Amino acid sequence: MSTATRPARAGAWLLAAPALGLLTAFLVLPYLNMVVMSFRTPSTSNVFAPGFTIANYVDVLGDEDLYYLKILWETLSLGFVTTLICLVLGFPLAYHLARSRSRWSALLYAFVLSPLLVGVVVRCYGWIIILANNEGLINSSLRQLGWIETYIPLMYNWVGVTIGLVHIFLPFMILPITAAIQSIDPRLEEAARSLGASRLTAIRRTVLPLAVPGIQAGSILVFVLTISSYVIPVLLGGFNVVLMPTLVVQQLLDAMLWPFGAALAFVLAIAGTVVVWLYLVLTNRLIRGVTG
Amino acid sequence: MRVRSRLGHAAYGGFVVLVYAFLLTPLVIVVVASFNSGNYLTFPPEGFSIRWYAKFFDSDAFMGSLFYSLQLAALCTLFATVLGTGIALYTVRFAGRLREQIRLLVLLPLLLPEILTAIALLFFYYNIEDVFDWAGTSVGFRNSFWGLLIGHVLVTLPFVFLSISAALHNFDRSLEEAARSLGADRYVTFRRITLPIIKPGIISGALLAFIISFDLFNISLLLKGIGTATLPIQLFDYVRWDFDPTAAAVSTVSILVTVAVLVIVQRLVGLQSLRF
Numbered sequence: 290m291s292t293a294t295r296p297a298r299a300g301a302w303l304l305a306a307p308a309l310g311l312l313t314a315f316l317v318l319p320y321l322n323m324v325v326m327s328f329r330t331p332s333t334s335n336v337f338a339p340g341f342t343i344a345n346y347v348d349v350l351g352d353e354d355l356y357y358l359k360i361l362w363e364t365l366s367l368g369f370v371t372t373l374i375c376l377v378l379g380f381p382l383a384y385h386l387a388r389s390r391s392r393w394s395a396l397l398y399a400f401v402l403s404p405l406l407v408g409v410v411v412r413c414y415g416w417i418i419i420l421a422n423n424e425g426l427i428n429s430s431l432r433q434l435g436w437i438e439t440y441i442p443l444m445y446n447w448v449g450v451t452i453g454l455v456h457i458f459l460p461f462m463i464l465p466i467t468a469a470i471q472s473i474d475p476r477l478e479e480a481a482r483s484l485g486a487s488r489l490t491a492i493r494r495t496v497l498p499l500a501v502p503g504i505q506a507g508s509i510l511v512f513v514l515t516i517s518s519y520v521i522p523v524l525l526g527g528f529n530v531v532l533m534p535t536l537v538v539q540q541l542l543d544a545m546l547w548p549f550g551a552a553l554a555f556v557l558a559i560a561g562t563v564v565v566w567l568y569l570v571l572t573n574r575l576i577r578g579v580t581g
Numbered sequence: 582m583r584v585r586s587r588l589g590h591a592a593y594g595g596f597v598v599l600v601y602a603f604l605l606t607p608l609v610i611v612v613v614a615s616f617n618s619g620n621y622l623t624f625p626p627e628g629f630s631i632r633w634y635a636k637f638f639d640s641d642a643f644m645g646s647l648f649y650s651l652q653l654a655a656l657c658t659l660f661a662t663v664l665g666t667g668i669a670l671y672t673v674r675f676a677g678r679l680r681e682q683i684r685l686l687v688l689l690p691l692l693l694p695e696i697l698t699a700i701a702l703l704f705f706y707y708n709i710e711d712v713f714d715w716a717g718t719s720v721g722f723r724n725s726f727w728g729l730l731i732g733h734v735l736v737t738l739p740f741v742f743l744s745i746s747a748a749l750h751n752f753d754r755s756l757e758e759a760a761r762s763l764g765a766d767r768y769v770t771f772r773r774i775t776l777p778i779i780k781p782g783i784i785s786g787a788l789l790a791f792i793i794s795f796d797l798f799n800i801s802l803l804l805k806g807i808g809t810a811t812l813p814i815q816l817f818d819y820v821r822w823d824f825d826p827t828a829a830a831v832s833t834v835s836i837l838v839t840v841a842v843l844v845i846v847q848r849l850v851g852l853q854s855l856r857f
């Protein structure tokens with residue numbers, strides 16, 4: 290038998306080789322190369338000069354006005370806010386989707402998926418039509434009603450960016466929580482209710498604790514997507530909202546300061562990883578508290 | 582008590598409806614704006630017109646980028662599906678001790694922020710070009726169709742992989758054993774038994790790869806060639822400075838491409854088989 294399986298295993302490598310080759314050559318190597326790039330010496334005439342330095346990181350972290358650290362903090366804060374709003378809006382919807390017995394539930398699922406499957410530029414443009422400061426749907430309608438004279442600033446500021454981010458990343462919160470709730474036995478809630486708990490208490494005491502893994506996954510997805518998003522802040526925030534990804538792309542494409550841009554990107558990536566790790570440590574303690 | 586609970590239930594229902602509406606509104610608005618005759622969408626709309634579509638179809642920049650995107654997405658789908666099927670078969674069937682590590686490697690493009698991968702590729706294409714220049718040849722991944730294509734394949738590969746892996750996991754191995762015991766060799770067994778059974782997974786993975794590649798932004802922004810732009814990039818450049826509804830017509834066509842693909846998925850394998 291072992292002689293019969295050996296040729297299969299030997300040939301099986303051929304199935305994996307193209308994909309593994311691609312991932313090694315064009316993912317692993319480029320990331321290692323990016324680490325090297327962040328330590329290269331900046332140059333004004335070329336994208337980098339010979340030699341290595343830690344000056345790029347010193348420039349990011351040790352800027353006199355703390356400019357870059359301030360933007361890092363604003364980027365992470367926006368990540369917290371967006372994640373929190375997505376959780377508040379997403380949990381009830383996920384509960385509804387998971388427990389829905391109606392024949393429309395496939396359609397509802399498609400509703401939740403639909404924003405995910407349409408390009409981010411298209412979705413942002415939809416919000417531009419609605420929110421635009423002078424001629425946006427909301428402002429022009431309010432003006433026509435005579436409720437306002439000029440306009441309410443809804444775009445080119447943090448409000449517009451937050452609305453766009455919440456809308457675009459909400460499905461990433463809803464889908465993992467829906468999956469988590471679907472795996473919870475509905476009889477648990479029924480038992481709680483038959484013992485006299487109100488509907489809300491039953492959900493809070495049975496569903497919510499058991500859905501924590503889904504909440505964890507959804508929150509991390511939304512947070513990471515938010516702090517690394519480029520299109521939404523640029524289109525809905527204009528020049529008034531500057532975040533780390535915007536800054537990185539500026540350094541790379543406009544200023545051609547590649548080593549510095551690479552260092553900026555890594556500072557963001559490391560800060561993001563630390564936040565996610567802290568969040569996991571804290572919420573895992575919460576899970577142990579529930580089950581233990 | 583019962584009144585309070587009924588009120589609470591109504592509030593919950595209203596909240597859920599509002600969130601569904603929030604998810605859909607921008608998409609509906611874009612479609613409505615594209616058929617509105619005015620320069621801006623007002624309430625009530627000014628009248629029906631297809632002039633924004635005429636403007637779109639007359640625009641060489643938009644039409645060129647539409648075909649460029651369709652080409653790119655089609656090729657990306659082809660490569661991602663072939664590579665994804667191979668690696669999924671290997672990981673589920675043959676991988677030994679390294680299975681989890683291989684899974685992680687294939688899913689990495691999904692776990693890493695797309696913009697970081699784009700930056701890494703931008704640097705890498707530049708650096709290897711240097712090396713090859715020094716060796717006296719030119720590879721030309723930088724600012725080229727092929728460089729962009731590799732980026733798209735990387736990002737879509739995990740989706741194909743997940744979809745086909747799932748199909749392989751729900752697979753009754755005894756069917757293959759039956760075929761083998763009836764005298765079919767490995768290749769006939771694969772072609773006649775394995776492939777037809779995992780076909781839904783392959784189709785939904787491939788179509789998902791198409792949609793994702795068609796809408797991909799960050800990779801295309803950093804790796805695009807000079808003078809060539811994908812549709813999302815062209816649209817981005819347009820709506821940055823100009824809000825006129827030509828962009829709405831372009832967006833609606835882009836939504837239609839997605840809807841068409843989804844209809845194909847629903848017809849062939851059912852929407853439920855789309856996995857993220």
